[in-house]
Amino acid sequence: MDDITYQYLATLIKRAFVEEHRQASELSALESRLSAEMRRAEEAVARAEYAERREKDALATVARLEAQRKKLDEEAVAIESSSRNYQVQLELTERELRVTRRDGELLQEEFQQLERSHKHSQEQCRRYQTGLKESHAQMDSRETVMKISMKKWFTNGEGVGYDNGYKDGYEEGKRDGKRQGIKAGRKEGLREGIEQGRAEEQDRYNGVDPAGVRRWAQSDWLKVLLNGIIKRDALIICILHRPALSLTTTMSAPRRKVPKDLPKLPASAFNSPVTESSGILPSPSTIQPEQVIDANVTAADVAHSQWKQEAGQVLGGKIRGVVLSLPGADVDKVAKELESSSDRDRIVSLTVPFDLTKPDSAVEALVASAKIPISLSTVYNGPSTEATEGLKWALAQGRPVDIDVHVVLSEDTLEGFEDTVGKATEGLQSPPPIILSNILPPPHDLDLPIIKLMNHPTYLAFTSQVAALSLLPNVHIKFLPPAWDQPTPQTPYPGSPIDTPDAKVQREWKRRIKLYLGPVLEAFGYQRIIFGSSPSAASSAKSNAGDWYEIARESLAELVSDQEFVDAVFHGNANKVYGKAG
Incomplete structure (x- = not known):
């Protein structure tokens, strides 16, 4: 019984082990399937997230493309609108062109009519001139000789009194007019000199030598006529074959001395340098000064470091000297410092201010x-006895005197300034140079158009x-600036466009x-114009030395x-004026 029980139990145990092993195998297989399913689930989640991201990217791309499409549609509408506007402008331009052509044809016809009128006027002028010569020839020879004599004295007089043409008034005019003639003769002589200069310039362009009349009046012909050797008929023939004299001038009231001939601009100031063969204007950049003396450098230190920085390579490379001014500095200390300064050779003159x-x-x-060259500088605010005495004192020092004019020049102030200079130089055998500032160019309103400026009273007075x-x-x-x-205005960089705001402002200034x-x-x-880069003390505007040098140089080069x-x-x-300051 025990064996049977044992065997039964062993069988049960064996079956239990087998069942357990089977269940363990099933559990292992279940775990494997579960792991596989977990991996598949994770992969599915990852694929879902990736798909979701792709969906978002696709939606963003679609939105962006939609926005671009809308923008392109708007641009297409704008282009179409601009195209219509351009078409309308083109039609308007074509109409304006046709109108302009018609106006040009009308102007051409008017020009031809004016040419015919001009020729007719020239013929009339020639007839009138011939009649005038005949009228002159019919005048009494004694009266003609007297008037020619008056013209001679008018041209060659010493200028200390009234016109020498009136013989009886010559000596009296010389005594009484010596002092008044200098003052009053400048005004009247200035007007006559300007008119005479313009007339001579016009005659020169018309092929008439205006000096011929003066040379003839000074020649032996006049002496012969005055001595009565040539008869009336010979006088008439002589007059007919000489340039007509202005009898209107000589028959007027006694006049004062004609001022000295004013310096004339070169031909290039009146005539364009363009020729038929060249066809192009010479560039101002081709005319560069070989050396530069800056006659107006206002600095804060002896080394004038700020000016050197502003001058740059263009101006700095040409500088051979400066006339240095140090406002507010101790002049004695500065003079001693300059004696041992490395810039000593560059300083042409040290400007010392005085009241x-x-x-x-x-x-x-x-x-x-x-021990260094010295020049004096001052400010002129109006005429006075003290100002005259002060200027006379300064000129007596024998050094160049800079005068910064701070008054608006008018007829009265100009007369006062002339009196001040005249009285201050009276009695001096060889007065030193006087250099005026704040005159070229004068203070001016930039809002006034240049076309109006040319005929403006202020410019005519200038x-x-x-x-x-x-x-x-x-x-x-x-x-000066x-x-x-x-x-x-700042100088445009080489190669920069010509229509930049700085370039336009610079051209307007020039x-x-x-x-x-x-x-x-x-x-x-x-011979009496001197360049300087620092503005007058009357100016509150800033100025760069290098920029002003370019504007001043190009303006002068374009003009002369x-x-x-x-x-x-x-x-x-500057070298002639300040080089002698020592």
Whole structure:
């Protein structure tokens, strides 16, 4: 029984082990399937997330493409609208072109009519001129000789009194008019000189030598006529074969002395340098001064480091000297510092300021003891006895005197300034140079169009004023940045477009500067104009030395096209005036 039980139990145990093994195998297989299913589930989740990301990217791409499509549609609409506008503008332009062509044809017809009228007027003028000559020939010879004599004295008189044409009034006019004639004769002589100069210039262009009349009046023919050797008939023949004299001038009231002939602009100032063979304008860049003396450098230190930085390579490479001014500095200390400075050779002159109405005796001592070249500078605010005495004191030092004119020049102020200079130089055998600032170019309103400026009373007055100032002995004028309440335009970089705002402003400045520079050149000549880069003390605008140099050089070169003129203004004149300051 026990064996049976044992066997039964063993069988049960064996079956249990087998069942357990089977269940373990099934459990293992189930675990494997479960792991596989888990991996498949994870892969499915990953694929779902990737699909979701792809879906989002696709939706973003679709939205972006839709926005681009809308933008393209808008651009297409805008292009179509612009195309219609251009078509309308083209049609309007074509109509305007047709109208312009019709206007051109009408202008051509008017021009032809004007040419015919001009020819007719020339014929009438020739007939009138012939009649005038015949009328002159019929005049009494004694009266004609008297008038020719008056013309001779009018041309060759010493200029200290009224016209010498009236024999009886000559001596009295010489005594009484000597003092008044200098003052009053400048005004009347200025007007007559301007008219005479313009008439002579016009005659020169018309092929008539205006000096021929003067040479004939000074020749032996007049002496023969005055001695009565030639009879009336010979006189008439002589008059008919000589340029007609202006009897209107000689028959008028006694006149004062004609001023000296004003310096004339070169032919290039009136005639374009373009020729039929060349066909192009010479570039101002081809006319460069070989050397430069900057006659107006205002600095804060002896080394004038700020000016050197502004000058750059273009101006700095040509500089041979500067006239240095140090406002507010201790002049004695500066003079001693300059004696041992490395820039000593570059300093052509040190400018020492003084009060025109109250000169300081210390300045006189400094001028006498300084071992460096010294020039004086002051500000003119109006005429006064003190100003006259102060200027006379300064000129007596024998050094160049810079005068910064801070008054608006009018007929009265100009007359006062002339009196001040005249009285200050009276009695001096050889007064030193006087250099004027804040005149070229003068203070000016840039809002005034240049077309209106040419006929504006202020510009017309300026031309008369500089002509009057040029008659003052040994007076020079500085070419400085103007007091126009705007900074000097920056020089465009080489190769930059010509239509940039800076380039347009620079061209506008050059046009205005040339407008003022022309009358000054005609009155003073190129020998009495001196370049400087620092503006007048009356100017509150900033100016860069290098930028002003380019504007000033191009303006002068475009106006005169002459190397000698440019070298004189930028170097030679300053060297003559300030080189003797020591």
